[in-house]
Amino acid sequence: MVETVNNATSQVMAKWEAFVKESGDMERELDVQVEFMCLNVDVVARTTLGLENNDFQNILKHINCTDLRKILWCRPIPFGINVERWKVRKQLNDLVRKQVRERRKKTTEGNNVDFIGKLLDNPDVREDVIVAELKTLYATGFISLAPLLSFTMLMLALHPSWQEKARQEVDHVLDGGFVSPKDVSKLTTIEMILRETLRLYPTMPLITRLCIKDTMVGDVSIPKGLGVSVNVVALHHDPDLWGDDVNEFNPSRFKNGTATAAKHPMAFMPFAYGVRTCIGRAFSEVQCKVIIANIFQRFEVKLSPNYRHHPVITGPLIPKHGMPVILKPRRNF
Numbered sequence: 284m285v286e287t288v289n290n291a292t293s294q295v296m297a298k299w300e301a302f303v304k305e306s307g308d309m310e311r312e313l314d315v316q317v318e319f320m321c322l323n324v325d326v327v328a329r330t331t332l333g334l335e336n337n338d339f340q341n342i343l344k345h346i347n348c349t350d351l352r353k354i355l356w357c358r359p360i361p362f363g364i365n366v367e368r369w370k371v372r373k374q375l376n377d378l379v380r381k382q383v384r385e386r387r388k389k390t391t392e393g394n395n396v397d398f399i400g401k402l403l404d405n406p407d408v409r410e411d412v413i414v415a416e417l418k419t420l421y422a423t424g425f426i427s428l429a430p431l432l433s434f435t436m437l438m439l440a441l442h443p444s445w446q447e448k449a450r451q452e453v454d455h456v457l458d459g460g461f462v463s464p465k466d467v468s469k470l471t472t473i474e475m476i477l478r479e480t481l482r483l484y485p486t487m488p489l490i491t492r493l494c495i496k497d498t499m500v501g502d503v504s505i506p507k508g509l510g511v512s513v514n515v516v517a518l519h520h521d522p523d524l525w526g527d528d529v530n531e532f533n534p535s536r537f538k539n540g541t542a543t544a545a546k547h548p549m550a551f552m553p554f555a556y557g558v559r560t561c562i563g564r565a566f567s568e569v570q571c572k573v574i575i576a577n578i579f580q581r582f583e584v585k586l587s588p589n590y591r592h593h594p595v596i597t598g599p600l601i602p603k604h605g606m607p608v609i610l611k612p613r614r615n616f
């Protein structure tokens with residue numbers, strides 16, 4: 284998996300370097316939010332289907348994160364903007380279906396060791412079900428991972444000393460090479476940076492549950508049948524749990540892991556807890572580390588004057604106006 288993420292990210296890094304070079308300047312502005320959406324979709328296509336998927340990226344470039352959710356999961360009444368969304372939705376469905384058929388042709392029965400392969404092997408699983416599963420995996424890439432990576436760029440652009448620490452770690456651990464599976468656990472500064480970013484900007488900010496029996500939480504009575512939401516943003520910004528520097532970007536608070544970062548071991552819950560906890564947690568932690576390491580191995584990052592700070596909850600927490608940053612390649616062309 285690490286190799287796959289490296290390959291996909293390297294292509295994007297080469298594209299970013301060419302993009303800067305093309306301008307004739309030493310640095311150039313780029314909205315990385317869209318780039319991360321496309322990169323994450325590419326990683327899912329490679330890891331689940333063994334396919335590279337530039338077609339998907341062409342569709343994604345024209346729509347934003349908020350729209351994409353509406354396109355994937357709503358069944359809009361066909362008028363006005365819904366007609367456009369319906370068309371994009373059909374394009375996406377057709378593309379995922381085409382990918383599933385392509386993958387079916389590439390593999391022989393019994394030879395499918397990955398998740399989608401197992402589904403393809405099972406004659407009882409309809410194609411529609413496989414397409415739906417894949418769409419869920421694709422969606423997590425642009426709904427939760429792309430905003431996390433974007434907010435991480437924001438934090439490191441605003442805190443150059445942490446950017447420098449990340450860069451020193453990358454240079455030390457990778458020594459100019461690719462990230463290998465054994466390197467991932469050594470990228471501890473990047474891990475702390477990602478966790479602190481997820482604390483300040485939890486990309487899944489509301490966790491909803493249905494109360495199944497009458498319950499008391501402290502002195503609050505929650506009757507059976509009531510829907511309850513855990514407000515993760517509020518939890519992650521509670522000074523009683525995190526201390527007076529709760530609003531500061533301080534990755535060091537995670538130096539001994541997540542359980543001791545706050546006064547309560549469950550104060551940090553970007554991936555939820557319990558039986559419905561995020562199944563993609565380990566995957567996304569590795570993926571983000573590899574991507575951030577690749578970026579800071581090659582670039583210095585500054586915030587663009589065109590950035591408008593407007594985090595908004597649209598289901599996920601996203602930077603509403605994208606994440607324009609200024610990229611400066613570290614090596615000479």
Ligand code: HEM
Pocket residue numbers: 419420423424427428431485486487489490491553554555558559560561562563564566567
């Ligand atoms: C920064 C990245 C991510 C964050 C913050 C995140 C967060 C979450 C949260 C909070 C939940 C629980 C939702 C609830 O119970 O209401 C969840 C569930 C889930 N996540 Fe993630 N997620 C991330 C990445 C991923 C990735 C990369 C995948 C897939 C590869 C994934 C797959 C899932 C699935 C399938 C569920 C539903 C599990 C169930 O209901 O049993 N997530 N995620």
